[in-house]
Amino acid sequence: MNLSDANKDAAKKQKVLASINLVYQALKEKGYDPINQLVEYILSDDPTYITSYNGARKEINSIDRFDLLHVIFSDYFDKK
Structure with missing residues (x-):
């Protein structure tokens, strides 16, 4: 992997982590258990487990x- 690929991977990782944080906060603000909702979404691929609040x-x-x-x-x- 060259430096350019490493930079792209790092940028992608940061974008995904920022998205997860946005979704987590939106779920928490709406009174949901963010971890349970995210797990259910990942397992089912059902987007209704994620609130539409704040574009989550x-x-x-x-x-x-x-x-x-x-x-x-x-x-x-x-x-680790």
Whole structure:
């Protein structure tokens, strides 16, 4: 992997993490359990688990679920 690819991957990871944070905050503000809602969304691919508040549903739908899981796992294990 060259430096350009590494920069693209880092930028993509940051975008996905920012999107997850936006969705998490929107769910929390609306009184939902954000972790449960995100897990149900990932397992079912049903966007109604994500509130439309603050554009959260549109944001999460803009991310491929594989990419979403990839970033979540890589971020978790990178911190270990």
